Amino acid sequence: MLSNMITIIEDNWLLLLIGQYPNGPLGGISSTLILSVLGIVLAFPLSVLIALARLSHWKVLNWPATALVYIVRGVPLLMLILWVYFLVPLLIGDSVPGFVTMLCTLVIYEGAFLSEIVRGGIVALPAGQMDAARALGHSHFGAMRYVILPQALYNMMPSILSQFVSTIKETTLGYVINVPELTFAASQLNNRLLTKPFEIFAILAIVYFVVCWSLSELANRLEKRIDKQRQGDDQPAAGPLEHASPQTRGAT
Amino acid sequence: MIQFSHVNKFYGSYQALVDVNATVNKGEVVVVCGPSGSGKSTLIRTVNRLEPIQSGQVLFDGQNVHADLKSAELNRLRARIGFVFQSFNLFPHLSVLENIMLSPVRVNAVKRGEASQTAMRLLDRVGLAHKAKAYPAQLSGGQQQRVAIARALAMEPPVMLFDEPTSSLDPEMVGEVLAVIRSLAADGMTMMCVTHEMNFARDVADCVWFMDAGKILEIGAPADFFSNPQHPRAQRFLSDLHVR
Ligand SMILES: Nc1ncnc2c1ncn2[C@@H]1O[C@H](COP(=O)(O)OP(=O)(O)OP(=O)(O)O)[C@@H](O)[C@H]1O
Numbered sequence A: 001m002l003s004n005m006i007t008i009i010e011d012n013w014l015l016l017l018i019g020q021y022p023n024g025p026l027g028g029i030s031s032t033l034i035l036s037v038l039g040i041v042l043a044f045p046l047s048v049l050i051a052l053a054r055l056s057h058w059k060v061l062n063w064p065a066t067a068l069v070y071i072v073r074g075v076p077l078l079m080l081i082l083w084v085y086f087l088v089p090l091l092i093g094d095s096v097p098g099f100v101t102m103l104c105t106l107v108i109y110e111g112a113f114l115s116e117i118v119r120g121g122i123v124a125l126p127a128g129q130m131d132a133a134r135a136l137g138h139s140h141f142g143a144m145r146y147v148i149l150p151q152a153l154y155n156m157m158p159s160i161l162s163q164f165v166s167t168i169k170e171t172t173l174g175y176v177i178n179v180p181e182l183t184f185a186a187s188q189l190n191n192r193l194l195t196k197p198f199e200i201f202a203i204l205a206i207v208y209f210v211v212c213w214s215l216s217e218l219a220n221r222l223e224k225r226i227d228k229q230r231q232g233d234d235q236p237a238a239g240p241l242e243h244a245s246p247q248t249r250g251a252t
Numbered sequence B: 001m002i003q004f005s006h007v008n009k010f011y012g013s014y015q016a017l018v019d020v021n022a023t024v025n026k027g028e029v030v031v032v033c034g035p036s037g038s039g040k041s042t043l044i045r046t047v048n049r050l051e052p053i054q055s056g057q058v059l060f061d062g063q064n065v066h067a068d069l070k071s072a073e074l075n076r077l078r079a080r081i082g083f084v085f086q087s088f089n090l091f092p093h094l095s096v097l098e099n100i101m102l103s104p105v106r107v108n109a110v111k112r113g114e115a116s117q118t119a120m121r122l123l124d125r126v127g128l129a130h131k132a133k134a135y136p137a138q139l140s141g142g143q144q145q146r147v148a149i150a151r152a153l154a155m156e157p158p159v160m161l162f163d164e165p166t167s168s169l170d171p172e173m174v175g176e177v178l179a180v181i182r183s184l185a186a187d188g189m190t191m192m193c194v195t196h197e198m199n200f201a202r203d204v205a206d207c208v209w210f211m212d213a214g215k216i217l218e219i220g221a222p223a224d225f226f227s228n229p230q231h232p233r234a235q236r237f238l239s240d241l242h243v244r
């Protein structure tokens, strides 16, 4: 079994890594990771906007944002994928690659979930921070931009990373609309070899596990570090990127 | 400079301010005192509209603070009212220097170089020039509050409001903060200060307002108020504090 798995990897590592590229679309784990990274990176600004809209006193902003979040949270991701799959070509009048369909879906889906994380991060800050910023003459958005969001987003980094891990797992659902990614590559392989499904899907599981577990571990460490800082000891609460980078290297 | 007339404020059905009428003149130092829950914080927070009111008027420099202002007008107004909180409320993600520079640069569009010079001068004034690069979490409470005062002063406000600036400090740090406030008073700054530090009030205040249950019950010069309070509630308050 183990030797079978090693043989399969030796013979097909390129397919698992990049799919049929350059003879076909980019696939395999690189496609999975690109999809996840793009998904979360594009979802992030959207989520900040949704969070700000949900916290706004203006009904025109608050209402649609709240509705969007409730709908997206109340619907299985697969349903959303199918909607986008059938809806986007209707709207654009042209067929769209599976990758793009999946990316759009992920941006909406992750945008809604991330917005709840961002909103939680904003609400969790002491009210005195907003009071102080407003008392100094900052506008609501100035206060958000310079005082509230930098703190909230920094505190939320572990949760955002966890959401990234979920996103990686959610890309597997792209399989149903033939998005060339890791699961798709594995199933192609399975169709070709026919007799080794257990080995192939064991490899698939291990790859997902290793990637997701290391990222979760990174999120945990980040969380501990931020907790320690919040207690106000040696390290300043700023300069998050410099402080985080050694750990990024350590865990990957 | 600040004028309250017939100010009424409700939290739901609870009336936190009851027909408040009083005036802070230019250059005057007013100390507001009274038992816990009497509405001191609420009153001082109506001056820059951190708390809305339901009726009456608060005038700042002739301008009706609670009028139907554009948000830009309200922000400009707030920028001219220095406010110091009981819990400091420094921005923990910014260094001391950046805390002080942020609002001059972002609100008043002062150039960074100039803002940084002003900030250093103010830090020097509150005795913390050596902490410019430190972060708030690395400072003691008294130091944080002095930075908060410098941060408010950086906007060059004609008025400073203090809401119990020393109440969350360890006793040994109260003096250093009061010293800064005294020096502002000596420079002629118009100030309104909620405090239980009665020695400070006696030395520095031009006028003491005593509040209870949302009303200002007594207004007087500190000499009169402390030696001969008129209202029975004020007499009881002072004897509870053992200052008589
Ligand atoms: N956000 C609020 N919602 C409801 N009631 C409030 C709120 N803020 C204050 N109050 C009530 O209004 C009254 C006045 O409160 P305020 O904070 O102004 O008192 P204070 O004189 O500053 O007291 P302290 O000395 O404890 O700071 C209190 O009875 C308080 O419970």
Ligand SMILES: [Mg+2]
Residues within 6 Å of the ligand: B040, B041, B042, B163, B164
């Ligand atoms: Mg108070």
